[in-house]
Amino acid sequence: MGKLLGFITFFLILASCTPQEAKKNAQCASQEIFDEVSRTCVADSSPRLPIASTTKITITENDPETTFSINYTDGDGDAAQSCTITSSQTGLRGMYESQGILYKVDTSLLTGPLFTLTLQNDVSITPGFEVASLSGFDITVRMRDGISTSQNVAAAINSALAGTVSATVTQNFVFQNVESASQFQAGTCTCLNGACSMTVEPVTNFDGTTRINYFLSDNDGNGDTKTLEVVVANLDAAPTVSGVTGVGLTEDTSSLITLAYSDVDGDLATSCSISNLDTNLALTSACSCSSGVCRVGVQGLTNYNNASTFTFFDYTVTANGQTSSTASVTGTVAAVNDIPSTVDFNVVATEEGTNDASYTVAVTLPTITDIETASSSIRYRIQGATPVDGTNFISIAGCLDTTTSTACTFTFEGEWNPSPFTFYYQVSDDGGATWYPSSGLGGAITVIITSVNDVPELSAGTYAESGNESNTWSPSAITFSGSLPSGTDNDSSLTYFLSDASGNVITDGTGTNGVLSGCLNLNGPNSTSGCVYTPTNGNFTGLADTYYYVAYDGANYSNAKAFTITVNPVSDVPILCKYTRYDLDDGKTECGVKGCVGDGEPLFSPTSHSTAEPVVYYDETNGNCYQSVSTSGWTNVASSLGSFTIGEKETLLINNIIPNEGGDSTEDAETFYVDTTSISITNTILVNRDKMTFTYTNASGTTDSFDGTAPGAINSFTSESGAMDDGILSL
Incomplete structure (x- = not known):
């Protein structure tokens, strides 16, 4: 009901106001109000508050x-x-x-x-x-x-x-x-x-x-x-630099320093510059900015260090076209143990040229300089495996042995001439606790040996060769069992020559007791193979001869090397020779009154030769028995007795048979047997082997005998001066 009354009242008020009155009320000026009584605009006298307009x-x-x-x-x-x-x-x-x-x-x-x-x-x-x-x-x-x-x-x-x-x-x-x-x-x-x-x-x-x-x-x-x-x-402000303190550089090491700055506008620096760089420092990279970060590379001069804080340089940065004021970078440069540097060098030598010799080369190691350590305190050693092998590179003495010594001796084998080769060394500046370089190759020592024409060499000592004597009275050649020792020469092929003891070349192989041939330069190639030694006496034994030879490389002769020839004794074939006598053999007058006995081989012709009755000659010097083969030729035989005819109740005397034990006087002690059982008898009824008697003159000059029932032994012969040992055997 209250709401309804309000509505009715409001309506009545509106209905009582004429349009003209409403218009007048709306047209009142500022600070005026419409007077309800007078129905006009009048001054507003009510309190007014200040109204801010800013x-x-x-x-x-x-x-x-x-x-x-x-x-x-x-x-x-x-x-x-x-x-x-x-x-x-x-x-x-x-x-x-x-x-x-x-x-x-x-x-x-x-x-x-x-x-x-x-x-x-x-x-x-x-x-x-x-x-x-x-x-x-x-x-x-x-x-x-x-x-x-x-x-x-x-x-x-x-x-x-x-x-x-x-x-x-x-x-x-x-x-x-x-x-x-x-x-x-x-x-x-x-x-x-x-x-x-x-x-x-x-x-x-x-x-x-x-x-x-x-x-x-x-x-x-x-x-x-x-x-x-x-x-x-906004006022675009220049960037602000605050400086950089406490920078720690390291000696001989480049460092990038980041420059401190700020910009209230958030602008990023695009460039920078430095000034007043300390004279003991050097730029390694120019001042530059990337993505707003500004850096500059700095390093101390070689080996420079400073434990006291000092100003490195001043700097500015620029952002959005605005450049800052100047600020400084300060810090220290920490010292480090400077690494001593090695120095490459060559060792030059000239080959000595003698295989059995060695030679030395004086070597001085290079002086090493180091900032903290005196050169005299620098130690040296070989890096890695030593080149010394004890044979060619024989030794290094006095240096490269972890000591400070720089004077030493290299010893090389005389004929070693390799291509240039290199080995390496390290150095230490702290008493050997640390060696530099710690990795990679150190100082190079290159050895250069100049080659020379090496003198050929034959080994020391005497080479011995031997062979057996002939088992007859005739000499038998001795063929060497192998080659003489060859020489050594690093440069050339070698040839070989017979020489005297002083190394002078000779061409005659005649020695004291024989002749050398077939090798060296004696009727053969100039080599050490094919040597033959022929004794002049078929019965000689023992050390026959000593020879010498040298090697030759086309320019130089080697030392003379000796070789000996020894003839080994053998038991010679015994001789039983019935020589021809003119007084016992009809028509055999070639040999004269003495008969066919002489010194050396027969020098006459067997003119009375016949096949049934050949001429037989005995060489008292060499103990050879010769039998004619024609009226002009001879042959050497071991034994020659011939054939004999004997009549019934007849006695046959054969007193021109010479037995010989063979060989030289060393065989005098040998027992000489006459095997009577080997005599061929054509009529054993008429000829009784038991009735045969052999007699001979022994060494004491008395006569001994034995019969034909068994082989007889002749134990001693009369020695004949200047001739072979033999005797006269009678049958």
Whole structure:
């Protein structure tokens, strides 16, 4: 029912207002109201609040503190008496003014508007000794309420919170009263004589938009809250360099140093430059920036080190066309143990040319320089396997043995002439604890041996050859069992020649007891094979001859090497020879009165030869029995007795038979047997073997005999001076 009545009343009111009256009411000017009584517009005499019209101000990044006018309107013409900030955002410097003190947060702090101030009464505080502290964003000052002055509180703030909050006295001797958590804002707003202004200052390097909410007040009260938009225009700031400290370089090692900088605009550095580079340093890579990271390569000069901190260089960086100020890079250069470097060198020698000899070469190792160690303290050793084999490279004496010695001797075999070869060495500058290089090849020692025509050589000592004597009275040639020892020569093929003991070449192989032939240069090739030695006496035994020979390479003769020939004795074939006598053999007068016995082979012709009755000759010198084969020719036979005819009851005497045991005097002791059982008898009835008697003259000159029943032994013969040992056997 109440709702219905309201509706009816509203309708009645509308119905009572004419269109003309409504129009007039709508046409009242500002600060006028429609008078219901007079039905005209009259001045509005009701209280009017100030209305702020400034909603936006612009300031540039990093501008100093700036004051802006705040425009407003007031319907009743009243002047604004104050301006109050109710809240604000960050980006502007935090400020707060109270009791004769203007507090400001440092421009480096973006959070300034978040700070609060509390003035706390503390009866223990003596005025002038107020205590300020900061916890988070809350500033607390302990002071004496109503006694501490504005100067006292400001001094406490500036002393305790320097660099964070500053306090400026705007009115002296204002006795301070307690405050609790008064909020800082992003500026200060004041009105003086009706003129209002807002003072702000951007936080360092801030750009963007922030906001302050505020209202104005006059005698009629507080106006509506307005939002002031503060635009901080970007000012492209140069990058800031802070310098680099504590850089640690290492001696002889390049390092990349990253240059420190910042840019409030977030711009990345695109280039950099350095200046005042220390004279003991050198650039290894130019200063450059990539993806905003700037680096420069630096290294100390060779072997430079410095344990004290010093300035390496100054630098700047450039970002978005803006170049920073200059900052420095400082640090040290750490020393390292400098590695001693080896030096390659050659050892040059000339081959000595004698196989059995060795020769030495004096070698001086190169002097090694080292920063920390005296050259005289550098040690040397062979790297890897030693080239010394004990045969060709015989020894290294006096160096390369981990000592500091640089003077030494290389010993080489006389005829060794290899191609140039290289081995390596290491050095140590710490007494042998560490050897350099620790990997890879060290200093190269190249050995170069110049070749010469080597003198051929024959081994020392005497080569011995031997052979058996002839088992007859005739000499038998001895063919060597093998070749004479060959010589050695590293350069040439060799030929061989007979020589005397001094190495002089000779061409006659005649020795003391025989003749050498078939090898060396004696009726054969100039080689050591094919040697034949023929004794001049078929019965000689023992060391027959000593010869010498040399090797020849076309330019030089070797040393003379001796070889001997020994004739080994053998038991010679015995001889039984019935020589021809003119007085016993009819018509055999060729041999004269003595008969066919002589020294040496027969020198006459057997003119009375017949097949049935040949001529027989005995050589007393050599013990040979010769039997004619024609009226002009002879042959050597072991025995020659012939055939004999004997009549019944007749006695046959044969006294020109010569037996010989064969060989030289060494065979005199041999028993000579006459085997009578081997005599061929054609009529054993008429000729009884038992009736045969052999007689001979023994060595004592007496006559011995034996019969034909068994072989007879002749144990000794008469020695004949200058002839073979033999005797006369009679049958």
